[in-house]
Amino acid sequence: MTRILQLSDTHIVDEGRLAYGVADTAALLEKAVAHLNAILPLIGPVDVLAVTGDLTDFGTPEAYRRFQALMAPLEIPYVALPGNHDDREAMRAAFASEPWMPESGPLNLAVAFDDILVLGLDTLVPGEPYGALSGETLDWLDAELNRHPDKPVLIAMHHPPFDIGIGHMDAQRLKTADILYERLASVPPHVTITCGHVHRFAVSQIRGLTVITVPSPSHAVALDMRADAPAALMMEPGGIVLHDVRGGSIVSQLIPIGPFEGPYAFDAAALEPVRV
Numbered sequence: 001m002t003r004i005l006q007l008s009d010t011h012i013v014d015e016g017r018l019a020y021g022v023a024d025t026a027a028l029l030e031k032a033v034a035h036l037n038a039i040l041p042l043i044g045p046v047d048v049l050a051v052t053g054d055l056t057d058f059g060t061p062e063a064y065r066r067f068q069a070l071m072a073p074l075e076i077p078y079v080a081l082p083g084n085h086d087d088r089e090a091m092r093a094a095f096a097s098e099p100w101m102p103e104s105g106p107l108n109l110a111v112a113f114d115d116i117l118v119l120g121l122d123t124l125v126p127g128e129p130y131g132a133l134s135g136e137t138l139d140w141l142d143a144e145l146n147r148h149p150d151k152p153v154l155i156a157m158h159h160p161p162f163d164i165g166i167g168h169m170d171a172q173r174l175k176t177a178d179i180l181y182e183r184l185a186s187v188p189p190h191v192t193i194t195c196g197h198v199h200r201f202a203v204s205q206i207r208g209l210t211v212i213t214v215p216s217p218s219h220a221v222a223l224d225m226r227a228d229a230p231a232a233l234m235m236e237p238g239g240i241v242l243h244d245v246r247g248g249s250i251v252s253q254l255i256p257i258g259p260f261e262g263p264y265a266f267d268a269a270a271l272e273p274v275r276v
């Protein structure tokens, strides 16, 4: 009954700045953390929160310090993977004291629970918006899958290995998707791949695998599916995703970040409204 929260694309910037001139990403992360803490008694216990990249907008040491300060009130432990906006070495330095942070090489991580194996893959290609899995990461993936041959697997990474229909984002998806799918073809347990990067919730099935992207707690990539769609963002409601392991399957739920009114009892009994 492992429960994993996924937070992605927080895009924290240095003090006094707004991401893209409009998004107060720090305030929105603060709001997301408060919302999570408020609902933990309703959805917990949650074992870990996985941050799937773009913790920061420009990968500066100050932005990582701000991210950590904003996440400090979170009442559950978290792990983090890099996205294309992150700086691998600045992120490694910022989280050097964390047991899940490798001392060298790709920022991959593995967390083995009784009922699921969580593998985080580093897809960052320095200086590029798209992602790719290095040979070192693919070999590491093979070794981890061989080490835990019987568990369902949740693979978390920043870049999605599928198109969601927004052209300028699909152009910067995971370039090595076919290699990843080939590596996973012989894996007997169920595999779910969950990503960030596109700042939207989307689900697909590719080669028998469930593949997911999750929203940001901050801004969304505008849902513009025209062929000539400009790269643009929308201040849509932010979200977080809960992955709940049930009977060997993963139930993934989108949690919009409030506050929202309620809960109100369907039978109109005297249930007090709670604001979260």
Ligand SMILES: [Fe+2]
Pocket: 009, 011, 053, 054, 083, 085, 197, 198, 199
């Ligand atoms: Fe992002």
